[in-house]
Amino acid sequence: MVDALIETHALTKSYGNFGALNGLNLRVMPGEIYGLLGPNGAGKTTTLRITAGLIEPTTGSVLVSGFDATKDPLHSKAQTGYVGEVPILYESLTPKELLEFEGSVRGLAREPMNRRARQLAEAFEVVSAFDTPIATLSMGTKQKIAMITALLHQPSVLLLDEPLNSLDARSSRILKELLSLHVQRGGAVLFSTHVMEIAQRLCSRIGIIFGGKIVAEGNLDQLRARAGEKDATLEEVFMKLTNEASEVENIVRMLRESFFDVENR
Amino acid sequence: MKIADAWRLSALPYSEMAFRSILQNSSNMWWGSFGRGSPESSGREDLVRRALRIARFDKLIITVFVVVAAGAPFLPQALGASYGISASVTLSLAVSFALVVLYGVQTLSSFVTSGPSPVLSTLPLVRNDVSLVNLLSFVRTSDYLVVGSVACQVFFVSLVTGSALSGLFMLFVGGVNSVMGVGVALWLSSVFYRNILGSKQGKRSGVLRLALLLAWGVVVLGIGVLFAAAGYLIPLVQSVLVSPNPLTGSILSLVYPFSLGISVGSVAHGFLPSSVERIALGATAGYLLIAVAVSRWSMTSVASFPEGVSIATARGLTHDTSVPLHKPVAAYAMKDLRAASANLPSAFLFALPVFETLIILLIRAFLPTLGASTLLVAMTLGGMVSLVLPLVLVSSEGTGFDFAKTMPLRMRTIVFSKALIATVVFLPAVAVVYVDGLLRPLTSPFSILIPLASILAVAAASLLEIRLFLGFAPGGRVTFALQEFSRMAAGAGVVLLPAAIYVGTYLLTFNHALAAGAMVVVASAELLAVAESVRQS
Numbered sequence: 001m002v003d004a005l006i007e008t009h010a011l012t013k014s015y016g017n018f019g020a021l022n023g024l025n026l027r028v029m030p031g032e033i034y035g036l037l038g039p040n041g042a043g044k045t046t047t048l049r050i051t052a053g054l055i056e057p058t059t060g061s062v063l064v065s066g067f068d069a070t071k072d073p074l075h076s077k078a079q080t081g082y083v084g085e086v087p088i089l090y091e092s093l094t095p096k097e098l099l100e101f102e103g104s105v106r107g108l109a110r111e112p113m114n115r116r117a118r119q120l121a122e123a124f125e126v127v128s129a130f131d132t133p134i135a136t137l138s139m140g141t142k143q144k145i146a147m148i149t150a151l152l153h154q155p156s157v158l159l160l161d162e163p164l165n166s167l168d169a170r171s172s173r174i175l176k177e178l179l180s181l182h183v184q185r186g187g188a189v190l191f192s193t194h195v196m197e198i199a200q201r202l203c204s205r206i207g208i209i210f211g212g213k214i215v216a217e218g219n220l221d222q223l224r225a226r227a228g229e230k231d232a233t234l235e236e237v238f239m240k241l242t243n244e245a246s247e248v249e250n251i252v253r254m255l256r257e258s259f260f261d262v263e264n265r
Numbered sequence: 266m267k268i269a270d271a272w273r274l275s276a277l278p279y280s281e282m283a284f285r286s287i288l289q290n291s292s293n294m295w296w297g298s299f300g301r302g303s304p305e306s307s308g309r310e311d312l313v314r315r316a317l318r319i320a321r322f323d324k325l326i327i328t329v330f331v332v333v334a335a336g337a338p339f340l341p342q343a344l345g346a347s348y349g350i351s352a353s354v355t356l357s358l359a360v361s362f363a364l365v366v367l368y369g370v371q372t373l374s375s376f377v378t379s380g381p382s383p384v385l386s387t388l389p390l391v392r393n394d395v396s397l398v399n400l401l402s403f404v405r406t407s408d409y410l411v412v413g414s415v416a417c418q419v420f421f422v423s424l425v426t427g428s429a430l431s432g433l434f435m436l437f438v439g440g441v442n443s444v445m446g447v448g449v450a451l452w453l454s455s456v457f458y459r460n461i462l463g464s465k466q467g468k469r470s471g472v473l474r475l476a477l478l479l480a481w482g483v484v485v486l487g488i489g490v491l492f493a494a495a496g497y498l499i500p501l502v503q504s505v506l507v508s509p510n511p512l513t514g515s516i517l518s519l520v521y522p523f524s525l526g527i528s529v530g531s532v533a534h535g536f537l538p539s540s541v542e543r544i545a546l547g548a549t550a551g552y553l554l555i556a557v558a559v560s561r562w563s564m565t566s567v568a569s570f571p572e573g574v575s576i577a578t579a580r581g582l583t584h585d586t587s588v589p590l591h592k593p594v595a596a597y598a599m600k601d602l603r604a605a606s607a608n609l610p611s612a613f614l615f616a617l618p619v620f621e622t623l624i625i626l627l628i629r630a631f632l633p634t635l636g637a638s639t640l641l642v643a644m645t646l647g648g649m650v651s652l653v654l655p656l657v658l659v660s661s662e663g664t665g666f667d668f669a670k671t672m673p674l675r676m677r678t679i680v681f682s683k684a685l686i687a688t689v690v691f692l693p694a695v696a697v698v699y700v701d702g703l704l705r706p707l708t709s710p711f712s713i714l715i716p717l718a719s720i721l722a723v724a725a726a727s728l729l730e731i732r733l734f735l736g737f738a739p740g741g742r743v744t745f746a747l748q749e750f751s752r753m754a755a756g757a758g759v760v761l762l763p764a765a766i767y768v769g770t771y772l773l774t775f776n777h778a779l780a781a782g783a784m785v786v787v788a789s790a791e792l793l794a795v796a797e798s799v800r801q802s
Contacts, residue, residue, distance in 0.1 A: 052671050053670065053671065054667055054670050054671060073673070074673045074674075074675065075673070077671060077672060077673040077674075078673040080671070082671045084667070088664065088665065088667040088668050088671075089665060089668055090600065090604055090665035090668055091664075091665060092603070092604045092607030092608060092665075093600065093603055093604065093607075096586065096588055097588075097600070097603055098668075099588050100588040100589060100590065100591075100596065100599075101596050101597070101599070101600045102672065103588060103590050104590045104591045104592070104593060104595070104596030105593045105596055105597065105669075105672045105673070105674055105678075106672060106673065107593070108590065110589070110590050113588075113590070114586070114587045114588060117586055117587075117588065118586045118587075121586050127586055130585075130586050133607065135607075149668075
């Protein structure tokens with residue numbers, strides 16, 4: 001049996017009285033792109049940050065390529081590439097200096113690293129920005145730089161938080177191809193999104209996260225079956241499984257009334 | 266828009282600007298770390314909370330400091346000293362000018378890079394109103410400082426001279442000084458941030474950036490010296506001002522802020538002005554015209570860049586993407602130095618070696634031989650100054666620290682790299698002492714071991730401080746604040762212990778060789794013990 005590349009066990013995370021995660025379990029197998037789909041504040045970012053070793057869970061554990069992210073962070077981080085929702089970079093450095101820092105800290109071999117950095121920089125069209133302080137770059141370019149830092153060491157696990165948010169169409173396409181190539185060679189991707197089309201098109205499996213728990217997971221057909229909606233779109237399935245359909249309808253009705261009310265006045 | 270409404274509205278962009286400047290310059294945030302309470306203490310949320318806390322109290326705390334600094338030069342007269350007031354006014358003006366510039370440059374970083382409030386420009390306000398609100402948010406950056414320092418100067422001049430006229434003249438001179446200070450801060454902010462955040466290509470721009478940082482660092486440290494040595498400087502300046510050589514007096518009466526100080530002195534004594542005073546009064550009138558021009562330029566500049574100044578970036582010139590690789594400790598240290606060179610408040614890091622060396626040379630200058638006690642005092646003082654670095658290096662990680670946290674990095678790599686910087690910064694001072702030791706006679710040849718022991722002690726203290734600062738222990742706010750102080754105290758203890766051992770051993774044995782040997786042994790033991798504890802982390 002193939003071992004999961006990401007495995008969380010009863011993960012909880014509390015901030016004071018607020019429980020961001022409430023016993024989250026998920027497994028991402030090699031060759032899988034797993035999409036975490038959920039509304040704002042559902043726990044997507046917290047799950048990714050715990051898996052990346054940025055924060056520790058309150059209880060529960062995360063295994064990355066078999067290494068405990070809390071107890072053995074060095075090995076788990078060596079296997080991981082992470083891109084945050086807002087790119088987290090040393091903004092006073094240039095991309096070149098940042099890659100120099102990353103390559104040195106990760107102990108990469110110089111020639112292959114430089115080759116890969118060049119390929120990725122050309123693919124994302126950021127070569128011309130290599131000597132420019134990151135602070136002065138656009139959000140999209142920062143996102144591309146963050147993506148290069150995540151892919152540079154060819155990790156087995158990619159953790160991407162809303163990765164397509166600031167990317168242009170060309171770069172989005174390239175990233176999707178890169179993710180496909182990554183899983184084809186046995187890697188795994190865990191990524192969060194609240195854009196249904198992206199999840200539907202890109203992911204082998206989708207986990208619907210709500211209130212800090214996975215409330216349903218599987219491919220689109222499995223989710224439809226779970227929701228009891230045979231030909232439904234992912235959005236309809238999502239609304240059904242998160243019990244938000246009737247609430248959204250009420251809000252839309254209220255908004256319509258208030259809009260017409262203003263116009264009639 | 267009414268000016269009262271614009272003033273009220275300007276509070277919001279000002280708060281946002283202060284917050285962004287503090288968040289941008291995270292090495293400014295060290296004192297806001299007191300009372301932090303989260304295991305993810307370096308996370309963005311914590312930094313934002315800390316920046317908000319600092320933004321709320323920063324200006325008030327700095328104002329108290331500026332008022333004390335502006336008032337300190339008048340204390341000798343207030344306590345009955347007999348010499349004239351010109352030197353005190355000159356020094357007070359110099360200190361308040363420097364502090365207004367210093368604070369202004371740090372606060373205005375966000376103002377000049379992105380404008381006071383981009384959101385304001387999107388609201389349905391006419392351009393003149395936006396400009397007015399911008400101008401008033403700019404005024405808010407230094408309002409307390411200017412009012413506080415000028416009021417303090419007017420109070421003391423009136424008190425010491427007993428003349429309402431000289432108090433009124435001080436109000437005018439203080440106003441000129443503040444306008445100049447704020448104008449210079451605005452100009453320097455745009456120059457600095459254009460150069461620091463601009464493209465990093467080319468050796469020339471690199472040298473220019475380093476020169477700017479070094480100059481700024483020396484200014485920052487110089488203000489500290491000016492403030493600390495006010496008691497010695499006032500009689501010195503006064504003696505130069507009343508120098509029998511009319512040329513010296515005439516030259517000084519033209520130089521800012523001496524001309525302003527001499528003018529106040531002239532108005533205070535009420536006699537017919539001397540030739541030097543007449544020159545000073547003429548120069549003051551000239552500075553008034555310059556201040557009017559500076560205030561016009563400032564208002565025009567502020568009102569015309571709601572979007573901030575453009576930062577020159579040289580896109581499209583790079584073709585080379587190849588990067589060298591290093592050992593992790595060296596890579597981390599290089600990252601820290603590069604980040605510090607793009608951050609104005611960290612500039613004093615680059616000036617610290619110069620400053621430490623100056624302290625030692627000054628102590629040394631008045632003594633014919635290099636005695637053990639001189640070396641001990643000089644090296645311990647230099648070592649204590651170095652201890653500020655670990656705190657700055659940890660604080661300056663800022664929001665980017667999350668990036669490092671995603672790397673397979675051991676805590677010890679970070680601790681060793683930062684301690685390496687803190688120790689290397691101390692080395693020029695030690696080198697100067699060794700060169701001096703070769704050139705001048707030593708009271709004991711063994712006292713040359715003192716600088717060696719000091720390097721070891723500084724390395725141990727830096728390791729310990731950084732390890733403690735990066736650590737986390739649960740507890741309430743008071744506990745955290747106490748922990749922060751105890752961390753710094755622990756570092757100071759590590760530097761002081763070998764010196765104390767030297768003194769103790771010498772008093773017991775009257776043998777320099779034994780005392781120096783004991784000092785080296787204790788400092789080495791400290792370093793080994795702390796390094797081992799860090800290695801196991």
